[in-house]
Amino acid sequence: MRLLVTALAPSHLLCMVPTAWAARAAGHEVLVVGRAEVARAARRAGLPAAELTETPATAGTGADTGLAGGPAGGPDPGLPRMERVLTEAQRQSFAGRVWPAGGHPWQVRVGRVVDGFLAVARQWRPDLILCDPIEFTGLVVGAVTGVPVVVQRWGGPDSMSAEAITRARAVLAEAAAALGAADGIPAPALTLDPCPPSLRLDTSTEVESVRFVPYNGPQQLPPWARTKPSWPRVCVTFGLFGSRAAMSGADFIEGGDLAARFDAVIEALRPWAGLDVVLTVPEAVQPLLRPVPDRFRIVAHAPLDALLATCDAAVHHGGTGTAMTACARGVPQLLLPPPHPALADCAAGLVRRGVGRALEGAAQTDPLALRSALDALLGEGEGADAGSRGHARVLAEEIAAQPSPADLVPLLAELA
Incomplete structure (x- = not known):
């Protein structure tokens, strides 16, 4: 089997890396295709990658993109009307839908990368495409080439991806037909869902369960993180989502300044003696943070899976990768999601399942509100919530009981 893997962003690719490596370990060929940052993430995971270049908005057709390290492939027949078609379809099908700031205008973006993606697919000739739920180029390319498409969800509680795929099939139908998919875009041949059944928000879509296997990229584990301390340890992280906001200089995707969020958590935990804090x-x-006590550890990068194995609680933004890594480790969570539908979904699902608490709005940067929530989560102070730890352990056991990615490779090969 030749498996072509694609994702919209590096954080979306990470949850698919165990599936890709399960296929590789079983003797199948795997190639990741995506924008430069996705290709870099794939190479850091030890996977071969084909890097796509987005065509500027003013250009007519897609980029001349070939396999990385190989000859460039020519563009497919032109679609000078692609962006107009997609923009019009967006206005018709997404009236009233407010997409979050910082998100991609994905309908137009498909038109900017589809020619390069098709060039790679026609040159490499995959038997199966594995794609992120909102990397709709995979659906289009599968329809045009006749290759079945498997969608792998991110792993956390999610109500938007099924709706997004349904709408994307309608929005992109004309563009796909212009590329040669006369019958439009079929539904995914299979949907893999690493979200444990008790945590799922969407129960209407037929899915194949797969275990969430944490992969957070190649990072060095500090010596102090190899063993659990004798006192509680809390990890505070805003993941790749927050890092991207920091690099762009933007507010935390409409959720306020990232440094202010860290400072608020630091102030909440500063008076708490006998607590190990990792940020x-x-x-x-x-450089923007206030001075911290010596017992606070600040690191730029850490292998989250290994780090959370020594933690008693996690404070984060509601990102699926962070949330599900904590779930797999049985760690209770305090969620501070910015106003983003995917992050809000994840936070709501974890609270409903009883494995965490969430703060919204101004409470997210209120040290007193943060301290109270963490008091309860760690089982101290008034309103102590020892139940969160029990629910988190049960959820970790449920995750471990799901079929591994290796168990599902024969199913993927049969589908291919």
């Missing part, structure tokens, strides 16, 4: 802070943000 994963992007290098660009570290």
Whole structure:
């Protein structure tokens, strides 16, 4: 089997890396295709990658993109009307839908990369495409080439991806037909869902369960993180989502300044003696933080899976990768999601399942509100919530009981 893997962003690719490596370990060929940052993430994971270049908005057709390290492939027949078609379809099908700031205008973006993606697919000739739920180029390319498409969800509670795929099939139908998919875009041949059944928000879509296997990229584990301390340890992280905001200089995707969020958590935890605190802070943000006590550890990068194995609680933004890594480790969570539908979904699902608490709005940067929530989560103070730890352990056991990515490779090969 030849498996072509694609994702919209590096954070979306990470949850698919175990599936890709399961296929590789079983003797199948795997190639990741995506924008430069996705290709870099794939190479850091030890996977071969084909890097796509987005065509500027003013250009007519897609980029001349070939396999990385090989000859460039020519563009497919032109679609000078692609962006107009997609923009019009967006206005018709997404009236009233407010997409978050910082998100991609994905309908137009498909038109900017589809020619290069098709060039790679026609040159490499995959038997199966594995794609992120909102990397709709995979659906289009599968329809045009007749290759079945498997969608792998991110792993956390999610109500938007099924709706987004349904709408994307309608929005992109004309563009796909212009590329040669006369019958439009079929539904995914299979949907893999690493979200444990008790945590799922969407129960209407037929899915194949797969275990969430944490992969957070190649990072060095500090010596102090190899063993659990004798006192509670809390990890505070805003993941790749926060790092991207820091690098762009933007507010935390409409959720306020990233440094202010870290400072609020620091102030909440500063008076708490006998608590080990680990903060994963992007290098660009570290100089902006207030001084911290010696018992606070600040690192730019850490292998989250290994780090959370020694933690008693996690404070984060509601990102699926962070949330599900904590779930797999049985760690209770305090969620501070910015106003983003995917992050809000994840936070709501974890609270409903009883494995965490969430703060919204101004409470997210209120040290007193943060301290109270963490008191309860760690089982101290008034309103102590020892139940969160029990629910988190049960959820970790449920995750471990799901079929591994290796168990599902024969199913993927049969589908291919």
